[in-house]
Amino acid sequence: MRLSISHETAYQYENQVRASIQYLRLTPHDSERQQVLSWQLDLPRPARAQVDPFGNIFHVLTLDEPHETVIVGARGQVDIDPLREAEHEDQSALPFLRFTRLTEADEALRTFARGQCGHRRDRTALIDLMHGLNGHMAYAPGTTEIETSAAQAFASRSGVCQDHTHAFLACARSLGVPARYVSGYVYSAGSEHLVSHAWAEAWLDGAWYSFDVTHQLSRPERHLKLAVGLDYLDACPIRGMRRGGGCEQMRAKVVVTPATVITLQQQ
Structure with a gap:
């Protein structure tokens, strides 16, 4: 099964946040059961990929200037082997x-x-x-x-x-x-x-x-x-901390759909 993912998480703060750090585990990796065909993160600024002690791919998003919103997105396609247990x-x-x-x-x-x-x-x-x-x-x-x-x-x-x-x-x-x-x-x-x-x-x-x-x-x-x-x-996909900002509102939208697999046959 080929799955297509669209994930957006938006944070809105009551007051300006002086600085924030988000730890993102939003990137899958290849395994015996899944193959990542395409994947990208949509972030306010570039963040370098790292690997944590459990083997997860994670990114550290640091925003050190005042801000009132943070929007993090992830999207891509992954093939899943439905028979592998x-x-x-x-x-x-x-x-x-x-x-x-x-x-x-x-x-x-x-x-x-x-x-x-x-x-x-x-x-x-x-x-x-x-x-x-x-x-x-x-x-x-x-x-x-x-x-x-x-x-x-x-x-x-x-x-x-x-x-x-x-x-x-x-x-x-x-x-x-x-x-x-x-x-x-x-x-x-x-x-x-x-x-x-x-x-x-x-x-x-x-x-x-x-x-x-x-x-x-x-x-x-x-x-x-x-x-x-x-x-x-x-x-968890997103975990972070911040200085300032007051109350926080979080909105998440995740869409998972089966993608069409096109097979090309030679004539």
């Missing part, structure tokens, strides 16, 4: 056993994980965990915030894709299975879920397998990966 990497998966503040497993999450998986630590067990979390936590925008932890969202029985993913990571890690947060896009025609999306990957039998709790999918056939990390803070 796992991805292999050379980097160790062991760091993804570590809990963070957002993914700490309390007793309720540990008990839930054991109840869903028992002594099993295979893909079928984690698929059962994925379905169990979806049934326990209703998709309900506005019920959680960026700083809501997995334990808090699990206790409230509601959240969005970020919370579903954090809860899965907490459960998987409590079972001794390395798991990581993934940010990106998903093509979901007619869905009420935002196409800017988050899901989990778990390390099983020497490869990374995907688990999308929100959509209850264990094959990422419509998913475009941007970045990975221990939690949302490591992998």
